[in-house]
Amino acid sequence: MSFDHRHLLGIEQLGPDDITTILDLADDYVTLNRGPSKHSDVLAGLTQINMFFENSTRTQASFEIAGKRLGADVMNMAMQASSIKKGETLIDTALTLNAMHPDLLVVRHPHSGAVDLLAQKVNCAVLNAGDGRHEHPTQALLDALTIRRAKGRLHRLNIAICGDIAHSRVARSNILLLGKTENRIRLIGPPTLMPSQIDQFGVEVYDDMNAGLADVDVVMMLRLQRERMDGGFIPSEREYYHRYGLDEEKLALAKPDAIVMHPGPMNRGVEIDGTLADDINRSVIQDQVEMGVAIRMAAMELLARNLRNARSSAA
């Protein structure tokens, strides 16, 4: 088993073997989570702090449940409400927390690279729960696990990622992960929501959704942030739904067994048709949430193992 990392900052640092290791371990945790007793004690005695500098309900809850099921002592800090408002810098906050000897630090921050910066200043394991437009590695891993379980494999698939690619850390992590595992990736969205020179990442770019969805195995929809909807990046919500919203008609262009994914929270009727999102034959959106807990359990177990090894060899 290979996973020789101190932190989980992004998919960029992971190799295909690392990804397989996390997914395999997460499969075991899916079984555990479905069983009668959901408790393990691999993180017993360790302290996990969730630091969210940006609002999150789902990701924070998922990390919290994952930590608690593994027996860690979990603490949540809502950073928007705390010392940042009093002018404390990110590094000072990190050093203060570090002095309390946490073992796992789960961080979300609105600025790209902020989690990397923080990881340089603390001596515990840091998990990136999303930094700016940069990366959201556990989301990409849970998406990968969902795809692998639904499709039976995670390679040689045609995967479409649709919507606001430019502002999406989910898209970036997924492009990296699905590329490393040798899939064909298509990006679909209006050109105003495409990052520049994204075609150099080994992906195919489509601004016509109908052409882009032809014969894909997986349709991954992204959330369109409300503040981008009015005139700035796209003309209107209704025009966006008409051209880039996923409905039955557009989905019919994909393979008959194509699955539909969304990282949530959804804007029903903006990027995805509500009925389609609830269609248990096509949509794996609820599975993604379930896989999220398992992936986070697996990632934290692996990091905690490396942390303990590092500490015992240092001692």
Added chain:
Amino acid sequence: MTATLFTNARLIDPEAGTDAPGSLLVRDGRIVAAGAEIALPEDVEPVDCHGKCLAPGIVDIGVKVCEPGERHKESYRSAGLAAAAGGVTTMVTRPDTIPTIDNPETLEFVTRRANAAAPVNVLPMAALTKGREGREMTEIGFLMDAGAVAFTDCDHVVTNTKVFSRALTYARACGALVIAHPQEPGLSAGSCATSGKFASLRGLPAVSPMAERMGLDRDIALLEMTGARYHADQITTARALPALDRAKRNGLDISAGVSIHHLTLNELDVADYRTFFKVKPPLRSEDDRLAVIDAVHSGLIDIICSMHTPQDEESKRLPFEEAASGAVALETLLPAAMRLYHGDQLDLPTLFTALSLNPARRLGLDSGRLAPGAPADLVLFDPDVPFVLDRATLQSKSRNTPFDGQRMQGRVLATYVAGTPVYRRD
């Protein structure tokens, strides 16, 4: 006053375009003679240069000294020492202080401080508009009388073209040089990187390099309208160069500079969000860097500057988007420029044309040359000696250099202002 004969030197004369062994005689602070063979007069003390390079001291346009307002970042004393250690004999200072240097009283205060504290020449610039807000022009005439050598709002673009055209027109009548930052501010708003593969991978808000060309195109149109004397502080992209070339061919009074960072670093140096590499405009692609070096070689870009911008640790130890822009460079300007020499991209006379001769000419100074009659502002340097830069050794109060820990080649041995040594490396 005593005289000095520099013997056994490798004379770098940008005016003549020569790089040859010789001697240089200095008397009463001015160069008397330079050439292959100069007899040693009786009253003169010789200085053996041991075959090292002797060149006109650097005239650095656009140095930020943080007085008034942020003396903890850089004072005239610390900046002056850094300049001396870097072979910069004339600092042309920026007005983007707190408060802005936009009236004769503040300018006089700054000049007094500079003369008392800095061992090198300091020539101040003043703001073009009050508070650098782009609304009302400053007292250009009074400020010139008080010693302002150029007018600039630094990295603030005067967005109102009516205000800018009037300021340019008025400045022309005064014979003032206006220095602007070509950038289309709407397009570049909120960005901290150059758009492209790297910025997309890092998820950084980015600006198209085209914003620089749009800014330059606009300014060139206003120059055609007003006939003002204009200098673009930094041209850093390939796409802006044809416009600059056309403007020069059309006879406009325009010149352009580039910072040493844009000549020696590219966007990939930012790597894992290293904020010491955050500068304004942001570092560009390798293609742009090479195009800009070619433009310095051809003379299309006239001036290389340090764009010395001190920032303290608190301003830099932040997520990349929030961190302050700018890098200190007075002391690293010459060693970094030597990378271009050792890479066979620019020879020494060409480098000192851009570092010393052209900026002096643009400001109407008689320095920047090794000709008889010119002030004996000189830098003696060894272009070959290797070293690893340790930022803790810098003279600046702020040590935000991107070259920390990097291997450099070329170092200043001594600096002279008006024939007097202001720095000697032990």
